[in-house]
Amino acid sequence: MDEKFDCIIVGAGVAGLAAAMTLARNNMKFLLIEKGEFPGSKNVSGGVLWGSDLAKLVPNYWEEDAGWDRFINHRRLTFMDDKSTFSVDFKSSHFNETPYTGVVVLRSKFDRWLADKVQEAIEESDFAMDSFIAPNILVEEVLLENGKAVGIRTGDEKFFADSVIIAEGVNNLLTRQVGLQDDYVPADHILTGIKEVIRFDQDVLENRFQLRGKSGMSNEFVGFATDGVEGGGFLYTNKDSVSIGLVLGLKDLREKGKEPYEILNTFKKHPAIADMIHGGKVVEYSAHVVSSGDKRIMPKKLYKDGLLICGEAANLLMNAGKAIQGMDYAMRSGIIAAETIVKAKKAENYGEEKMKQYQNTLDDSYVMKDINNFQDAVHLLHDPVMTQKMPNLICDFGRNFFSIKNEPTQKARTMFGESVKKHSSYLELMKLGWKGSRAL
Amino acid sequence: MKIYVCIKQVPDVNAPLQIKDGELIQDADRNILNAYDASAVEESLVLKEAHGGEIEVVLIGPEKAKETIRKALAMGADKATHILIDNDTAPDSYSFASTLSAFFKDKEYEYIFCGKQAQDTDAGLTGSMLAEFLNLPYTTNAVGLNLEGNVLTVKRQGDGGQEIIELPSPALVTCSNDMNEPRIPNLKGIMQSKRKPVETLSLADLGVEISEDQIKTRILSFEEKPARKPGKKYEGEPDEIAREIAQLLDTKENVI
Amino acid sequence: MSTLLTYISVTNGNIKRSSLEVLSRCNELAAEHGFQSAALIISDQTSEAAEKLKLHGPDAIYTMEDPIFKNHINAPLLKALSASIEQINPQLVAFASTESSKDILGALAANQNAPALADVSEFELTDNGVKAKRPVMASKIISAVEAKGSPVLLTVRSGSYDVAESSSDASVETISFSFDEADLKATLKEIIGATGDKIDLSEAQTVIAAGRGVKDDEGLKMIDDLASVLSAGVGASRALTESGVYDPSLQIGQTGKVVSPQLYIGIGISGAIQHVAGMINSKVIVAINKDPDAPIFDIADYGIVGDLYKVLPPFIDELKKMKSEK
Numbered sequence A: 001m002d003e004k005f006d007c008i009i010v011g012a013g014v015a016g017l018a019a020a021m022t023l024a025r026n027n028m029k030f031l032l033i034e035k036g037e038f039p040g041s042k043n044v045s046g047g048v049l050w051g052s053d054l055a056k057l058v059p060n061y062w063e064e065d066a067g068w069d070r071f072i073n074h075r076r077l078t079f080m081d082d083k084s085t086f087s088v089d090f091k092s093s094h095f096n097e098t099p100y101t102g103v104v105v106l107r108s109k110f111d112r113w114l115a116d117k118v119q120e121a122i123e124e125s126d127f128a129m130d131s132f133i134a135p136n137i138l139v140e141e142v143l144l145e146n147g148k149a150v151g152i153r154t155g156d157e158k159f160f161a162d163s164v165i166i167a168e169g170v171n172n173l174l175t176r177q178v179g180l181q182d183d184y185v186p187a188d189h190i191l192t193g194i195k196e197v198i199r200f201d202q203d204v205l206e207n208r209f210q211l212r213g214k215s216g217m218s219n220e221f222v223g224f225a226t227d228g229v230e231g232g233g234f235l236y237t238n239k240d241s242v243s244i245g246l247v248l249g250l251k252d253l254r255e256k257g258k259e260p261y262e263i264l265n266t267f268k269k270h271p272a273i274a275d276m277i278h279g280g281k282v283v284e285y286s287a288h289v290v291s292s293g294d295k296r297i298m299p300k301k302l303y304k305d306g307l308l309i310c311g312e313a314a315n316l317l318m319n320a321g322k323a324i325q326g327m328d329y330a331m332r333s334g335i336i337a338a339e340t341i342v343k344a345k346k347a348e349n350y351g352e353e354k355m356k357q358y359q360n361t362l363d364d365s366y367v368m369k370d371i372n373n374f375q376d377a378v379h380l381l382h383d384p385v386m387t388q389k390m391p392n393l394i395c396d397f398g399r400n401f402f403s404i405k406n407e408p409t410q411k412a413r414t415m416f417g418e419s420v421k422k423h424s425s426y427l428e429l430m431k432l433g434w435k436g437s438r439a440l
Numbered sequence B: 001m002k003i004y005v006c007i008k009q010v011p012d013v014n015a016p017l018q019i020k021d022g023e024l025i026q027d028a029d030r031n032i033l034n035a036y037d038a039s040a041v042e043e044s045l046v047l048k049e050a051h052g053g054e055i056e057v058v059l060i061g062p063e064k065a066k067e068t069i070r071k072a073l074a075m076g077a078d079k080a081t082h083i084l085i086d087n088d089t090a091p092d093s094y095s096f097a098s099t100l101s102a103f104f105k106d107k108e109y110e111y112i113f114c115g116k117q118a119q120d121t122d123a124g125l126t127g128s129m130l131a132e133f134l135n136l137p138y139t140t141n142a143v144g145l146n147l148e149g150n151v152l153t154v155k156r157q158g159d160g161g162q163e164i165i166e167l168p169s170p171a172l173v174t175c176s177n178d179m180n181e182p183r184i185p186n187l188k189g190i191m192q193s194k195r196k197p198v199e200t201l202s203l204a205d206l207g208v209e210i211s212e213d214q215i216k217t218r219i220l221s222f223e224e225k226p227a228r229k230p231g232k233k234y235e236g237e238p239d240e241i242a243r244e245i246a247q248l249l250d251t252k253e254n255v256i
Numbered sequence C: 001m002s003t004l005l006t007y008i009s010v011t012n013g014n015i016k017r018s019s020l021e022v023l024s025r026c027n028e029l030a031a032e033h034g035f036q037s038a039a040l041i042i043s044d045q046t047s048e049a050a051e052k053l054k055l056h057g058p059d060a061i062y063t064m065e066d067p068i069f070k071n072h073i074n075a076p077l078l079k080a081l082s083a084s085i086e087q088i089n090p091q092l093v094a095f096a097s098t099e100s101s102k103d104i105l106g107a108l109a110a111n112q113n114a115p116a117l118a119d120v121s122e123f124e125l126t127d128n129g130v131k132a133k134r135p136v137m138a139s140k141i142i143s144a145v146e147a148k149g150s151p152v153l154l155t156v157r158s159g160s161y162d163v164a165e166s167s168s169d170a171s172v173e174t175i176s177f178s179f180d181e182a183d184l185k186a187t188l189k190e191i192i193g194a195t196g197d198k199i200d201l202s203e204a205q206t207v208i209a210a211g212r213g214v215k216d217d218e219g220l221k222m223i224d225d226l227a228s229v230l231s232a233g234v235g236a237s238r239a240l241t242e243s244g245v246y247d248p249s250l251q252i253g254q255t256g257k258v259v260s261p262q263l264y265i266g267i268g269i270s271g272a273i274q275h276v277a278g279m280i281n282s283k284v285i286v287a288i289n290k291d292p293d294a295p296i297f298d299i300a301d302y303g304i305v306g307d308l309y310k311v312l313p314p315f316i317d318e319l320k321k322m323k324s325e326k
């Protein structure tokens, strides 16, 4: 029992659990350590796990009624000013087919459920008695010997392994400790996310949002949602609640002297939002830092001798307006990291060269391809023209376009022209359009 | 020395919950080791560290309560007995206590420790019921223990003050969480817990049946607590607020 | 005729108010159902209390007197209660919820093969038992429960019912009792930290509760001053009983005491559910806390956001002034 593990994973978030599941399925002996009281206890997410990787970890998960809340078949992007909203709305029965393209999850529930699945996989593996999920333990240090990761320390206990996967999430102290990330990260690359869960009677929720069975809706917001601060808002339907929240630029917040909670309150009072959430009861409030998806803060190297970094610890995240993607990247990177360790074990070589394959595979995967391709979109989202002027302009146009006034109606083009003049200029729009077309 | 500790898995009272049609729904299905039982386990471990012996935990509960047994083993208990019941059985303290008494009937031990109450039901009945069934001297609501020779001195929180009570062995004690700060299992403990023996027994093995007429008390439904009328928050100049509220308490509330 | 029996807690000849609350409820139920309401006093001195009881209208009064009942010891009390139940044959035995009644409730139930409900906040009779309400999950919610059988044993939270006065000419019947001290297996050595003549928290009309925010002697002095202006009982959160600042018997909450005063003032207390469990039934709740997001503000009628060291002095001054004008 005291002999060493093939791998120690730090952090039982999405990334760590995905890695653990992959290791268990490949008959590896590992230790998964989580500082929270149980997996999920410390985790905050708006809640859509995009993509279909979950099916890789838990085949046919959709046959189960546990763990996940709803699948997304209805997506909406909403521009808002202080009184109006103008939405792009897409709903398709394509999205009703399994594997779903996105499922809403509440992390405290989801992570626990996934951890139970990992435990089952451990029990089916050759190391039923020798692989562990250990909650309530804080890893304080990754042990390095001549630059090679050899284990971890918690309190005065040390545990040893051929490899270590760091999946510690955005607050990546260990990633810094092993020297893969600078200690200083500029504030304009950091966002803060806040979220409330508002509960309804399930019937009320389903009627209000036109949900049937386990179908669900995701709605992103730009404009007034963030009250002039860069960022965006979201609303997702859970089983019998909605998650509503904001992601806000930390630097901009500070400069404008605003409190996230106040902005969320203003957002909730917006007539369109108030209509969606009235009668509900706030049952949970949480706040968490989230990476901006800006590549400049990603560690250049995600590996070391015997060591890999995955998930948001490596700042793998994208927020390009139409969705926040962090969990799916975390999941995929966890899987790839574990697969790299499985190969390293076969080759009995955990050296840097072997570990580098992780980064190469990641670079070839949709994760890094998307992050690279959509960098401009990420920046665009932080452009004040996009976050403020555009939504105002669109709503202004909407108001004119949909008003019937018993007087001669202008052509839409004319209306649009007037809205543009009021809130921006054609030149600015052209620039934005040009940037936008390149970015998306 | 042999100490048995009776432990219960309870829903975490801190987890969000809701009531639907009179039924209680625990959002995240979060279950934990009853905090008072954790203190009982802790206290048994302290005694063992000082005097030697063996600590065995006993739990009546469904399959998923195994994780709670593991927790106690990870803290340092030596072995466990899991008396398995299915999820739908809703025994009351009386049926738990009589089941436990069937288990203890032919056992030898110096002490049985229980929690002073279960955090979910706040009943606080099982311990003294079990003592009566087993005809053991007992003390409830212990806030401190000391063992010298074979005399166990218990400090009990009573109505007026703290009662210092001496118990012979065998005896039963129910423990308050004011007794100690239960240790959080370390990694070694968690790892060792997997290899510690857990014996699983059925009710039939013990020759007991938790039948309808044995369950003497039952929960009919759950209700929301009558809501308090929303109050008001006062922020600002302490002097002014203090005066204003003193006045309101007098003239409006009439409670001064 | 069926009998509803109320156990009357007596300390130093004084009847606990919460016992009278329970008796009042039993009187009411007995009248409704045409039953008899009886009261039972088990103490080292019973006559004075029995006289006082007559002001609260039981149909019958039973007493059991023995020096061994001077302090709470579970074995003799258990024996006495079993003997009384066998003699009186009640359909219900109700206790005020105290550390002493909670100590024996389970054992008595096992001994009598009877159903038991602890810490109820409401109860009524049914054809074959009792229906009651019990706060559960650290008093976050209420459970409606049912007990079938006879006698049903229950303890009642203080403050659940009002005390009614109605004189009665009940006879006092003495039940004989003997207990050989040599039979005692557990022995009570001493009682420490007895709160003596201080105000009993669970009966206090005004309760001041101090929490971790009260950091030093200066703060404690303010608490004392406030308590003396308001003639209030002083309690504490676990933070301050655990650290030894206050006696553990003053802890309010799930582990400690349940209070239900007219006025509760929480000072430097965050409002953890385990604390709230013990004070949520107070009529008016005032909280002083410097953190505007402290959960106690969710339940406070008057929430003062501010530093207690700044708020208390003018508050005490003002109250003093008001009192002196009365």
Ligand SMILES: Cc1cc2nc3c(=O)[nH]c(=O)nc-3n(C[C@H](O)[C@H](O)[C@H](O)COP(=O)(O)OP(=O)(O)OC[C@H]3O[C@@H](n4cnc5c(N)ncnc54)[C@H](O)[C@@H]3O)c2cc1C
Pocket (backbone or CB within 6 Å): A010, A011, A012, A013, A014, A015, A016, A033, A034, A035, A036, A039, A040, A042, A043, A044, A045, A046, A047, A048, A049, A050, A137, A138, A139, A140, A167, A168, A169, A170, A174, A192, A193, A194, A195, A245, A246, A287, A288, A289, A290, A310, A311, A312, A313, A316, A317, A324, A325, A326, A327, A328, A330
């Ligand atoms: C408000 C908000 C909304 C979001 N919405 C979405 C969304 O809709 N869709 C989406 O895909 N993403 C969303 N994200 C992003 C997503 O939550 C993260 O990208 C994702 O959780 C990253 O997963 P991870 O496993 O890398 O890290 P985490 O989920 O943060 O997990 C890290 C784990 O490691 C543990 N840990 C850390 N340090 C230690 C240590 N030293 N020892 C032991 N354990 C340790 C932590 O307790 C934690 O459990 C959102 C984020 C926020 C804040």
Ligand SMILES: Cc1cc2nc3c(=O)[nH]c(=O)nc-3n(C[C@H](O)[C@H](O)[C@H](O)COP(=O)(O)OP(=O)(O)OC[C@H]3O[C@@H](n4cnc5c(N)ncnc54)[C@H](O)[C@@H]3O)c2cc1C
Pocket (backbone or CB within 6 Å): B035, B036, B119, B177, C210, C211, C212, C213, C214, C236, C237, C238, C239, C240, C251, C252, C253, C254, C255, C256, C257, C267, C268, C269, C270, C271, C272, C273, C274, C275, C278, C288, C289, C290, C291, C294, C306, C307, C308, C309
């Ligand atoms: C099984 C179990 C049973 C428990 N039973 C009980 C129980 O019976 N009773 C009980 O009380 N607890 C109980 N607890 C503990 C409970 O969970 C809390 O830990 C405890 O109540 C916290 O006490 P507190 O509010 O004084 O301290 P804290 O939670 O630390 O709060 C202190 C508060 O003081 C405020 N403050 C600090 N300085 C100032 C200042 N200068 N001016 C104004 N405000 C200030 C702070 O903002 C803070 O909100 C139990 C816990 C468990 C697990």
Ligand SMILES: Nc1ncnc2c1ncn2[C@@H]1O[C@H](COP(=O)(O)O)[C@@H](O)[C@H]1O
Pocket (backbone or CB within 6 Å): B005, B006, B007, B008, B009, B034, B036, B037, B058, B059, B060, B061, B093, B096, B113, B114, B115, B116, B117, B118, B119, B121, B122, B123, B124, B125, B126, B127
């Ligand atoms: N299902 C159970 N299994 C083992 N012990 C139990 C069980 N239920 C209650 N107990 C013990 O009895 C104590 C009091 O429980 P209760 O009477 O429900 O408040 C608990 O703290 C445990 O020590």
